[in-house]
Amino acid sequence: MDLHALEPEDFDREVRSFEFWLDAVRDYLPTADGLELPPDDVAPEDREPLITVLSSYCVGEMMALEGAGGLIRSAPNRSSKIFLSTQTVDEGRHLEVLTNRMTELGVEDVDAEIRRRANPYLLEFRERLLDLIAQGRWQQALFVQNVLLESMEFAAFCHHIQLADARTRAILEGIVKDERRHMGFGENELGRLIAEDPGLRDDLSHLRQEFDYLALGSFEHALTELRIPAAEHPTLKRGYLAAVKRLGFA
Amino acid sequence: MTDFLKGYDIQYWLESCPQGYLEDTQYGHGASAREPDLVLENPTLREQAIGTTVQLVVGERCALAASSGLINAAPDEASKRFLATQTLDEARHVEVFTHRLYDLGVKKGELEDVIAQYANPNLVHFAELLLERVDAKDFVAGVVGQNVVLEGMAFNVFEMLQAANRETNPKFAQTLAGTIADERRHVGFGENRIGSLVREHPERKRDIEQLQKEMSYFMLATFGDQMRQGPTPEQVSEIVTASGGTPVRQAEWQGLKLSEAAPEELEAVLGDTILKEFKLRLERIGIEYQTPERPAA
Structure with a gap:
């Protein structure tokens, strides 16, 4: 099927379907007998900082789930509900592979470790996102979830991929492919809504200012915990701001 | 608890479902499979097929809203991850059954009107009751309503429909086979998870029994209504014969010849099967079956 020959409504329905999701993820999902991850080669001195980073990722993925x-x-229509169902299982899978990675690194009680190391900015982000969802504010909640949160994760994972051990890098590369799809849905859906209601852009800009504080705060907290020199902190923050800007929300 | 949940993780789901029994399917069936010409051409059979499929769409929409809504209420991470797979299973069911309505000739712009026209009020009422509990973030009540009552009871109906269509409509039968495989996993999770919660919180036993009593009425009423609607086996045979075909007589389920059974016989055997298995399931969970009562009008 030539997707680009479809009418806009049929195109949306197709790219948000279970079938499309399955085709998209098929090549990079681990199976019982395929896609072997590289061997574990984390240096002993890197183990603790990695567990701290993974704990933050788990808080983010739990929030995303x-x-x-x-x-x-x-969600206002069936195709959005179905897309979000594929995203739900993606987020659950991210949480699963990241907690498995923590177990591989020798963490015995993963839940307790995540709670102990949880980034307070992320916890506040989660509370406020779930509040928007509970209030049924579809546009605002979608913006925070699929634009801001996904951009945060995208920036953090892309940054980490450049520094990570081979096994963690392979895991993160798989996750980033999913994040691109989730960000694309947010951009597409919100772009359409803003075209119908231009005032929405201002509303989302105000919301963004509130959440940027939490996003940038969580990066600062994580980088400080990891004892990364202050001079290197702006790189990650710029990555997040650039990701949001690319989605059309400068 | 952790050990049993290992069998419900996402890796297991990926290997057994999308990379297992759904491999090489499109919208739940082989790419070239299509609805039988007779179902598409005969108004009585087509209407019956649309009516049945609408109940499936309504039930699956309810299950999608409930399973996704329960993720936030789940008390542990492993249950949240299982519910993520269930959410996608339910979304897929909504998708495949909606596609069946399109295959049966329902126009995209008419979909919601057709669903509103054929949706069984008892099923709609059941959905309202269940979603009230989900909205209240009551995990135990939500899982009992969704994974034990809704799916536990619908499971037998799906099996009967699958048996009835195996010969005459392989496309629909294959779609149902994939759905049944999913439901089996969901029911297993509900039974195990609620079983462990009842052991941890015996004080909730009475509440769960009351909930089962209240909710199962609407499910049984839905099945009864559906059995009494549509053409009789004799009418179906006449339609098949008039079209130059030979009525199929092999389809059997629970020892009953489905193509010859009267609606009352179907309802009776379905009721027996559902209730028998349902009681056993409740026993394994640790609660006693309560006979549903007709709610006051």
Whole structure:
């Protein structure tokens, strides 16, 4: 089927379907007998900082799982509900592979470790996102979940991929492919809504200012915990701001 | 608890479902499969097929809203991850059954009107009751309503429909086979997870039994209504014969010849099967079956 020959409504329906999701993820999902990850080669001195980073990722993915699941109810049409269902399972899978990675690194009680190391900015981000979802504010919640949160994760993972051990890098590369799809849905859906209601852009800009504080704060907190020199902190923050800008929300 | 949930993780789901029994399917069936000409051409059979499929869409929409809504209410991470797979399973069911309505000739612009026209009020009422509990973030009530009552009872109906269509409509039968495989996993999770919660919180036993009593009425009423609607087996045979075909007599389920059984016989055997399995399931969970009562009008 030539997707680009479809009418806009049929195109949306097709690219948001279970079938399309399955085709998209098929090549990079681990199976029982395929896609072997590289061997574990984390240096002993890198183990603790990696566990701290993975703990933050798990808080982010748990939030993304709860957020995507919660958004389904207020999604305005079937194709959005189905897309968000594929996103829900993506987020659950990210959480699963990241907690497995922590177990591989010798963490015995992963839940306790995540709670102990949880980034307070991320916890506040989660609370406020779930509030928007509970209020049924579809446009605002979608913006925070699929633009801001996904851009945060995208920037953090892309930055980490350049520095990570081979096994963690392979895991993160798979996750980033999913994030691109999620960001694309947010951009597409919100772009359409803004075209119908130009005032929405201002509303989202105000919301962005509130959440940027939490996003940038969470990066600062994580980088400080990892004892990364202050001179290197702006790189990651710029990555996040650039990702949001690319989605048309400068 | 952790060990049993290992069998419900996303890796297992990926290997058994999308990379397992759904491999090489499109919208739940082989790419070249299509609805039988007779179903598409005969108004009575087509209307019956649309009516049945609408109930499936309504039930699956309810299950999608409930499973996704329960993620935030789940008390542990492993249950949240399982519910993520269930959410996508339910979304897929909504997708494949909606596609069946399109295959049966329902126009995209008419979809919601057709669903509103054929949706069984008892099923709609059941959905309202269940989603009230989900909105209240009551995980136990939500899982009992969704994974034990809705899916546990619908499971037998899906099996009967699948048996009835195996010969006459392989496309629909294959779609149902994939759905049944998913439901089996969901029911297993509900039974195990609620079983462990009842052991941890015996004080909730009475509440769960009351919930089962309240909710199962609407499911049984839906099945009864559907059985009494549509053409009789004799009418179907006449339609098939008039079209130059030979009525199929092999389809059997629970020892009953489905193509010859009267609606009352179907309803009776379905009721027996559902209730028998349902009681066993409740016993394994640790709660006693409560006979549903007709709610006050």
